Amino acid sequence: MSFTFNQDDLNKIKELKTRYPSPDALCLPCLWMAQTKEGYISIDAIDAISEQIGLAPMQIYGVVTFYTMFHLQKPDRLQVDVCKTLSCKLCGSDEILKHLKSKDVYVNHVECLGSCGTAPMMQIKDKNYENLTNEKVDAILEELL
Amino acid sequence: MKECKIVSRKFSIEGSHTLEVAKHHNAYRSLEKRGEFTPTQMIKIIKDANLRGKGGGGASAGEKWELMPQDGDKPSFLAVNCDESEPGTFKDRQIITYDPHLLIEGIILTCYAIKSKHAYIYIRGEYKEYQDILQNAIDEAYEDGLLESCDITIHRGAGAYICGEKSALLESMEGKRGHPRLKPKQKEPEWFFGNPTLVNNVETIATVPFIIQNGSDAYREYGTHCSPGTLLFGMSGHVNKPGVYESEFGVSMLEYIEHFGGGVKNGKKLKAVIPGGVSCGVLTARECKDLTLDYEAMRTAGSSLGTGGMIIMDEDTDMVAVLKNILEFYHEESCGQCTPCREGTGWSDKILQKIVNKRGTKKDLEKLFELADVMNGKTICVFAPSVSSVLISFITKFRDEFERAVS
Amino acid sequence: MSEICEVIVDGEIHEAKEGSLLIDLLIEEGVKIPYFCYHESLGADGNCRMCMVGIKGEKRPQIACDTLIKKDMEVFSNTDVIKKVRTDILELELLNHPVDCPICDQAGECSLQDFYMDYGLHESKVEIEDKVKNSKHVDLGSSVVLDQERCVLCARCTRFTTEITHTNELGIVGRGDSAKVTTMPGRELSNPYAMNVVDLCPVGALTSKDFRFSQRVWLLETHNSICHGCAKGCNIYIDHNKLKYKDDVIYRFRPRKNLEVNGHFICDEGRLSYKDVQENRQEFSTFNHIEVEQDIAISKFKNFLEQHHKNIHILIDANLYTEEIEAILEFAKSIKAEVFSPLEVYTDEGFADDMLKCSNRASNYKTIENLNISTENPNNSELIINFNHPQNFESLMQIDFCTHKSDTNSLVFAIAAFTENEGSLTNVDGITQQTQKAVKKNNPQPSIIEWLTRIDL
Numbered sequence A: 001m002s003f004t005f006n007q008d009d010l011n012k013i014k015e016l017k018t019r020y021p022s023p024d025a026l027c028l029p030c031l032w033m034a035q036t037k038e039g040y041i042s043i044d045a046i047d048a049i050s051e052q053i054g055l056a057p058m059q060i061y062g063v064v065t066f067y068t069m070f071h072l073q074k075p076d077r078l079q080v081d082v083c084k085t086l087s088c089k090l091c092g093s094d095e096i097l098k099h100l101k102s103k104d105v106y107v108n109h110v111e112c113l114g115s116c117g118t119a120p121m122m123q124i125k126d127k128n129y130e131n132l133t134n135e136k137v138d139a140i141l142e143e144l145l
Numbered sequence B: 001m002k003e004c005k006i007v008s009r010k011f012s013i014e015g016s017h018t019l020e021v022a023k024h025h026n027a028y029r030s031l032e033k034r035g036e037f038t039p040t041q042m043i044k045i046i047k048d049a050n051l052r053g054k055g056g057g058g059a060s061a062g063e064k065w066e067l068m069p070q071d072g073d074k075p076s077f078l079a080v081n082c083d084e085s086e087p088g089t090f091k092d093r094q095i096i097t098y099d100p101h102l103l104i105e106g107i108i109l110t111c112y113a114i115k116s117k118h119a120y121i122y123i124r125g126e127y128k129e130y131q132d133i134l135q136n137a138i139d140e141a142y143e144d145g146l147l148e149s150c151d152i153t154i155h156r157g158a159g160a161y162i163c164g165e166k167s168a169l170l171e172s173m174e175g176k177r178g179h180p181r182l183k184p185k186q187k188e189p190e191w192f193f194g195n196p197t198l199v200n201n202v203e204t205i206a207t208v209p210f211i212i213q214n215g216s217d218a219y220r221e222y223g224t225h226c227s228p229g230t231l232l233f234g235m236s237g238h239v240n241k242p243g244v245y246e247s248e249f250g251v252s253m254l255e256y257i258e259h260f261g262g263g264v265k266n267g268k269k270l271k272a273v274i275p276g277g278v279s280c281g282v283l284t285a286r287e288c289k290d291l292t293l294d295y296e297a298m299r300t301a302g303s304s305l306g307t308g309g310m311i312i313m314d315e316d317t318d319m320v321a322v323l324k325n326i327l328e329f330y331h332e333e334s335c336g337q338c339t340p341c342r343e344g345t346g347w348s349d350k351i352l353q354k355i356v357n358k359r360g361t362k363k364d365l366e367k368l369f370e371l372a373d374v375m376n377g378k379t380i381c382v383f384a385p386s387v388s389s390v391l392i393s394f395i396t397k398f399r400d401e402f403e404r405a406v407s
Numbered sequence C: 001m002s003e004i005c006e007v008i009v010d011g012e013i014h015e016a017k018e019g020s021l022l023i024d025l026l027i028e029e030g031v032k033i034p035y036f037c038y039h040e041s042l043g044a045d046g047n048c049r050m051c052m053v054g055i056k057g058e059k060r061p062q063i064a065c066d067t068l069i070k071k072d073m074e075v076f077s078n079t080d081v082i083k084k085v086r087t088d089i090l091e092l093e094l095l096n097h098p099v100d101c102p103i104c105d106q107a108g109e110c111s112l113q114d115f116y117m118d119y120g121l122h123e124s125k126v127e128i129e130d131k132v133k134n135s136k137h138v139d140l141g142s143s144v145v146l147d148q149e150r151c152v153l154c155a156r157c158t159r160f161t162t163e164i165t166h167t168n169e170l171g172i173v174g175r176g177d178s179a180k181v182t183t184m185p186g187r188e189l190s191n192p193y194a195m196n197v198v199d200l201c202p203v204g205a206l207t208s209k210d211f212r213f214s215q216r217v218w219l220l221e222t223h224n225s226i227c228h229g230c231a232k233g234c235n236i237y238i239d240h241n242k243l244k245y246k247d248d249v250i251y252r253f254r255p256r257k258n259l260e261v262n263g264h265f266i267c268d269e270g271r272l273s274y275k276d277v278q279e280n281r282q283e284f285s286t287f288n289h290i291e292v293e294q295d296i297a298i299s300k301f302k303n304f305l306e307q308h309h310k311n312i313h314i315l316i317d318a319n320l321y322t323e324e325i326e327a328i329l330e331f332a333k334s335i336k337a338e339v340f341s342p343l344e345v346y347t348d349e350g351f352a353d354d355m356l357k358c359s360n361r362a363s364n365y366k367t368i369e370n371l372n373i374s375t376e377n378p379n380n381s382e383l384i385i386n387f388n389h390p391q392n393f394e395s396l397m398q399i400d401f402c403t404h405k406s407d408t409n410s411l412v413f414a415i416a417a418f419t420e421n422e423g424s425l426t427n428v429d430g431i432t433q434q435t436q437k438a439v440k441k442n443n444p445q446p447s448i449i450e451w452l453t454r455i456d457l
Helices: A007-017 A023-038 A043-053 A057-066 A086-090 A093-101 A134-144 B019-024 B039-048 B061-066 B092-098 B100-113 B125-143 B166-173 B202-214 B216-220 B253-261 B295-300 B319-333 B339-356 B362-375 B383-397 B399-406 C022-028 C080-093 C111-119 C156-164 C196-200 C268-272 C274-278 C294-307 C322-335 C365-370 C448-455
Strands: A079-083 A106-110 A122-124 A127-129 B076-082 B116-123 B151-156 B190-192 B195-201 B230-237 B243-248 B270-274 B309-314 C004-009 C012-017 C052-055 C074-076 C138-141 C144-146 C171-173 C180-182 C206-208 C221-226 C235-242 C248-255 C312-316 C338-340 C381-387 C395-402 C411-414 C424-426 C432-434
Touching: A007 A023, A007 A043, A023 A043, A023 A057, A023 B151, A023 B166, A043 A057, A057 C171, A079 A093, A086 A093, A086 B230, A086 B309, A086 B319, A093 A106, A093 A134, A122 A134, A127 A134, B019 B100, B019 B125, B039 B061, B039 B100, B039 B202, B039 B216, B061 B195, B076 B100, B076 B166, B076 B190, B076 B202, B092 B100, B092 B125, B092 B202, B100 B116, B100 B125, B100 B202, B116 B125, B116 B166, B125 B151, B166 B190, B166 B195, B195 B202, B202 B216, B202 B230, B230 B253, B243 B253, B253 B270, B253 B309, B319 B339, B319 B383, B319 B399, B339 B362, B339 B383, B339 B399, B339 C080, B362 B383, B362 B399, B362 C080, B383 B399, C004 C022, C052 C080, C080 C111, C156 C171, C156 C196, C196 C206, C196 C248, C248 C268, C248 C274, C268 C274, C294 C381, C294 C395, C294 C411, C294 C448, C312 C322, C322 C338, C322 C365, C322 C424, C322 C448, C365 C424
Parallel strands: A079 A106, B076 B116, B076 B195, B116 B151, B230 B309, C004 C074, C312 C338, C312 C381, C381 C395, C395 C411
Antiparallel strands: A079 A122, A122 A127, B190 B195, B230 B243, B270 B309, C004 C012, C052 C074, C138 C144, C144 C206, C171 C180, C221 C235, C235 C248, C424 C432
């Protein structure tokens, strides 16, 4: 399956190019566009981005693998990012993680998401769910699944 | 405890993220002062105020601004660091959520001072929710004609702690892997595609409007002589009311925790505090006694103030597990460029796993000290030295717990 | 900035350019300094942290690859502190290394091994099962094989494809201790200079499929030579070995640094041209494909010369050494022959690029030019004496001096290949360079000069 940017995307890319001293800077923005479209970043998308901004595909591929939020595979289930770093751990993220394992979701342990004051927390599709309890998790997932 | 709301003034006002409400509460008023000062004068005010970078380093913002050329032939840029990834830190998100216009106001002033026509806000990828609020505010500001003197572009990161390091942040913005750059031989600005660039934390920039509007002396009325002003200190972990509460520098740590945080959760005793994000050495409850929240006192206590995001741990906390948790973070987040960090963080993590699994030996503790030594001062950036100080502070201060874990 | 200044290294005074890299001075002066990521052709990257030295006035050890020389700088390279730093970092480099030297082709020319002998000598403290596992013998393409477990992530290879060839096939993916070198999924390392990454790799992570498992490097004998693949005259090492009861065989060509000519690299075609040099060789004199004794061949030669007095045309291969060409010219004069070195056959526009590869594929054509030898084709030849020129022209009679088997029915003299002989060549830019005699065959063929002496008209 090949990846193409539609006219809106291309206009957006054109506009962004005017905002940076070099088109190389569009690497992350374009990767985000691709991931938002398809849910992951395909090799085709990398080639399409390379064509738009001039960075070599391998450079872009190296970038994709450096950042934990980019995925090279299409997710097969709902992805739940659960923070496991210290403040969340102190406030019971282990419990939440254990609880989530019983659910039909892809549980992704992630490092600190900046919700230390509202721990424990999880993030689903860019949205934060904070001050979690098992009951809260159930309610949230029920709504989403 | 003295009420000081320099940055958080509008946080509790309903709808403060909108231009209308913000303006109603005097947002953008400092811009009127802009005409009174030349860029150089403005830098001097910031320097006189001794505004210290609020992203963790605490270096003089004014001195950093001074490094920016006032009459170069290349365009200058401002990069606002909103990568906020230091565990225990969640203050910048408060600014962009509750008072994004304060940040924009600060950006306009800063761009004026360093003669920049374009500011980027590098925001961590996980903050998409808050990024949208900030983008709305920027759109409003554009519509209102506030951004005629400079453009603002949000640049979204994608999950890499190291991109909070200023040169890694710029590498990331240049479309590369976020590897910190070799340090320059002399004082100079940062470079974005070869153009002079100032990198400042969100809160630092959000403090600028107050200083410009009220003068450097007004800012220095808060805090101590060496650490003037305020910081959005925060608390998380075993505390009754976790959150971000602005305070002046120099207040007693325990009083702060008691006053704003309502003390340790469940009436338990305090065991330890990590003062400013996990990269700062841990402090025992005893060390916290009489300790004040400012850069100098923290340094004297053998730790650092960092971002001011305190992680509070009660008497039942398993310090071996805590250290293991922190090392897991470092292992995951090392960029992998320098050998000591790439291999040292991984190995330390594995050793701690062994100790947690009750397979550890005394030799393993010694090895952790050796690793702390090889990670200290031998890498491009301060990531590995932080790991080093964390390892040493935990194992030295809670030696008995670690020794029990390996016996 | 470029003033010469004095620098003290371990108590000894050295002179160096102010502002130049400290590591260059240390390497040049033979001061023992371990390093993986630095390479003269790629500059400093500062990732391996091995080249730490003490510098007076600096609190902490500094990496020499990122330290600029200053006047009166005092450098310490062998203090206990520095030795310990190097030992500690080396231990980390080796942490996840499989230590499979006995089956590694790099053994014997491996920086990791060398530095271990200098600074390591420690026991492994990590259980085998705790080491980070990675892919082994990954065929990257272009005859380059990758073993990710042996890699120290110095990024020389990735910087080569990014900064030197600009082909960007290689990159580092992942981060922390799971970072590794690779190509894009399903794509290959594919550029005319790809195999240079094998030389650049300081460890056994990148090895040559062509050379793998063929020889242990410490058995090889090395001689300096010049590549004969084109007129660039890239400097090479000939690595060869004569095993007991066997003939002297070349196992590989490697680039030899010459900043004036080829820098640090050679093209893959040139690198692999050692095979052609030794394959399909003319190993004795023949007439009508039948082996003839040397004396008979020489008398036939003289016989043919006597039969033909006009239109004797001599062909010269533009790859011959200058000394040989000059001897042939002398000889031509003595028999009143006209001399040609037809150029067309050497021209290969498709081969050329803007790095090293040259469209003229004759290593000494500049000498042909300098000596005003005709590059046209000979016409109306009665007798052609061909000194290894690749082209044949019509004539009544032909005598060949060949390194490689010829299919003409003529009288053929077997001659030594350039690797078995020595001499000078002038490259496309007019730079004259010498080669060494490398290979000593069990049955050595005479050089052209030796033949001409033996023939002795």
